[in-house]
Amino acid sequence: MAKINPSVFKAYDIRGIYPSEINEEAAYLISKSLVKFLNAKSIVAARDMRPSSAPLYEAVLKGLKEMGVKIFDVGLSSTPMHTFVMNFENADAGIMITASHNPAKYNGLKLERKLGTSIGEGSGMEEIKEMVLSGKLDGENGAVGNPEIIRKDYLKEYVKFLYGKFSSEDFSDLQVAVDAGNGMTGFILPHILKKLKIKYYPLYFELDGPFPNHEANPAKSENLKDLSALVIEKKFSLGVAFDGDGDRVAFVDGRGQPISIDFILAMLSKEFLKEKPGIKVVHSVSSSRIIKETVEENGGQAVICRVGHAFFRRKVREEKAYFGCEISGHCFFEDFFYADSAIFTMLHVLRLISRTGKKIEDLIRPFKKYFHSGEINLEMKDKLAAINLLESAYGSGFQSRIDGLTVEYPDWWFNIRPSNTEPLLRLTIEANTQELLQKKKKEILEKIVK
Numbered sequence: 234m235a236k237i238n239p240s241v242f243k244a245y246d247i248r249g250i251y252p253s254e255i256n257e258e259a260a261y262l263i264s265k266s267l268v269k270f271l272n273a274k275s276i277v278a279a280r281d282m283r284p285s286s287a288p289l290y291e292a293v294l295k296g297l298k299e300m301g302v303k304i305f306d307v308g309l310s311s312t313p314m315h316t317f318v319m320n321f322e323n324a325d326a327g328i329m330i331t332a333s334h335n336p337a338k339y340n341g342l343k344l345e346r347k348l349g350t351s352i353g354e355g356s357g358m359e360e361i362k363e364m365v366l367s368g369k370l371d372g373e374n375g376a377v378g379n380p381e382i383i384r385k386d387y388l389k390e391y392v393k394f395l396y397g398k399f400s401s402e403d404f405s406d407l408q409v410a411v412d413a414g415n416g417m418t419g420f421i422l423p424h425i426l427k428k429l430k431i432k433y434y435p436l437y438f439e440l441d442g443p444f445p446n447h448e449a450n451p452a453k454s455e456n457l458k459d460l461s462a463l464v465i466e467k468k469f470s471l472g473v474a475f476d477g478d479g480d481r482v483a484f485v486d487g488r489g490q491p492i493s494i495d496f497i498l499a500m501l502s503k504e505f506l507k508e509k510p511g512i513k514v515v516h517s518v519s520s521s522r523i524i525k526e527t528v529e530e531n532g533g534q535a536v537i538c539r540v541g542h543a544f545f546r547r548k549v550r551e552e553k554a555y556f557g558c559e560i561s562g563h564c565f566f567e568d569f570f571y572a573d574s575a576i577f578t579m580l581h582v583l584r585l586i587s588r589t590g591k592k593i594e595d596l597i598r599p600f601k602k603y604f605h606s607g608e609i610n611l612e613m614k615d616k617l618a619a620i621n622l623l624e625s626a627y628g629s630g631f632q633s634r635i636d637g638l639t640v641e642y643p644d645w646w647f648n649i650r651p652s653n654t655e656p657l658l659r660l661t662i663e664a665n666t667q668e669l670l671q672k673k674k675k676e677i678l679e680k681i682v683k
Contacts, residue, residue: 237262241341242362244354244653245543248332248341251285255340257292259365264296264328266364267344270357273325275303277318279310280330281417281478283442285340289330293342297328298380306384309440311417311479312343313574314391319345320570321390322383331417334450334476337443348570350550353543354653392424395576398568401430403584410434410469411579412460414449415441416477418575425576431583436463449476451483452561454491461489471586471593473579481562482575484582486594493605495521496597497582498558504585505556506531515549515557515565518636518648519608519661523600539636541653546572560608604670606662611682613658616651619681620658623649626680645673 237259241249247263249255267273278293280286290308297304305322307315315329325347332339344352344361352358364370411426411433413419419438426433436459437446447456451474464472464485472485484492499521502514506528513534516524525535538548538557545559550571558564564578565571586593613619620638627647630640637650637659645664652659660677664670 237365239362239366242358243341244358244541245351246333246341246343246353247358247361248335248339250338251289251340255285255289255342257288260289260292260330260342261296262365262370263342263344263361264293265300265370266361267326267328267352268297268300268302269370270360270364271326271346273302275305275322275324275326277305277307277315277322277324277327278330279307279315279318279328281311281332281442282309282415282420282440283332283337283340283477286330286442289340289342293328293330298382301380303381303383305387306382307387308384309417309420310387311421313480313569313572313576314387314417314421315343316345316570316572316574317391317394318387320348321387321394323347329478331478333478334448334452334481336448350571351543351546353541353547356543356547388421388424391421392428395425395580396428398577399429399580399584401428404429404431404587407583407587408432408434408467408469409583410436410460410463410467410472411438412436412451412457412463412472412474413438414451414456414475414477415439415444415446416449416475416479418475418479421479422576425580429580434463434467434469436460444477451476451481457483457485457491461485461491465489471583473582475575476562479575480573482564482578483562484593486597487592488594492593492597493521494558494560494562494564495524495605496600497564497578498556499523499527499600500596501578501581501585502528502533502556503531506533509555512555513552515545515552515554517545517560518633518639518650519560519659521600521603521605521663522646523602526602527600537635540650540659542573603663603665604667606660606670606674609660609662609674610652610655611658611660611678612656613681616658620649620651622681623647623677645669647673647677649677 280290327345329343460472528535563573627640639648647662
């Protein structure tokens with residue numbers, strides 16, 4: 234029986250340190266379990282640029298060949314491009330080898346079923362885990378038929394698809410700085426930006442899995458320093474940063490200041506609602522109140538969701554929502570298969586700037602109504618006890634348990650939830666004034682941090 238570390242099976246994907254936790258044996262067995270679990274006849278396989286992705290990819294291909302499925306062999310790809318190929322080929326399943334925004338020592342596998350819907354907690358991950366750990370796959374092969382391997386210029390098809398959603402006339406007099414973080418977006422962006430005639434200054438576009446310049450995680454402000462400096466030095470109106478596998482995005486304004494994804498969500502929602510009144514927009518429990526207010530004031534429906542990529546993606550599809558953004562920078566679109574695409578998000582933002590002739594600072598200013606703490610990470614031995622304590626202490630507020638505990642008052646609210654990926658509690662507070670925010674932050678922390 235194979236010895237696979239059970240901790241690699243996460244809420245959203247399969248991920249761990251290579252090769253001690255994620256290795257070729259694990260990848261091989263996971264690929265076979267996916268075929269068996271879904272009874273798949275066709276699978277899209279792709280990988281990112283990490284050094285460990287190549288051997289893991291070969292192990293995945295070996296497992297898929299033994300199971301006799303039709304393999305769409307994409308090779309190097311971003312996660313959104315992998316999603317596109319799944320829909321383009323109408324495949325039964327997909328495996329994307331990547332550890333996304335995690336440091337270079339990590340790698341993993343993102344698993345998808347038909348139409349590019351994620352396999353995660355509550356949607357198949359438990360069954361995949363049990364199948365792999367049980368050893369029942371040892372020696373199993375040829376269950377479906379003879380393998381067929383298909384290779385095409387999928388990058389060309391993907392660029393053609395993106396170009397079909399926009400026009401070079403949508404973008405005029407734009408100059409933007411772009412930090413690809415040595416990740417997969419640097420492989421794709423030059424092709425689409427050239428077709429759309431968008432002027433840009435590339436930063437770290439070379440594919441380099443060890444990430445020599447900074448972590449490919451734009452959610453951390455320290456990873457935006459080089460981009461911010463470039464925007465200020467070259468006097469660009471906007472800077473855009475991507476993560477390692479191209480499904481998360483972050484923005485900095487003309488002063489090099491990071492822009493909250495909530496403001497991007499509110500700004501684009503208002504614009505989309507002009508053309509498509511009544512659409513649904515999905516936001517997370519940690520998002521600012523300005524999202525719900527903006528969507529409803531402009532005739533849309535705001536839908537709340539628990540934090541987490543797989544949960545968010547499922548909610549967007551279930552609700553048939555037109556648009557939605559998660560706090561970490563994943564933005565989902567109906568016309569991108571209800572999936573997330575960082576390039577799609579960037580192009581919508583650039584088009585709006587071009588259409589209005591306004592700076593991004595001016596476009597987001599109306600949404601800076603509240604004072605938001607961002608996520609406060611708390612190491613807590615007894616996470617449930619802390620949440621229950623706050624539930625009792627703030628019983629006078631409106632409470633919900635969609636994700637952890639949310640308590641709302643007329644002039645402030647908070648959410649506290651267990652992290653899906655780390656041994657932490659994540660606390661978010663928002664208030665009508667900075668003074669009230671600081672007061673409530675101090676008050677809550679005094680109750681639960683001993």
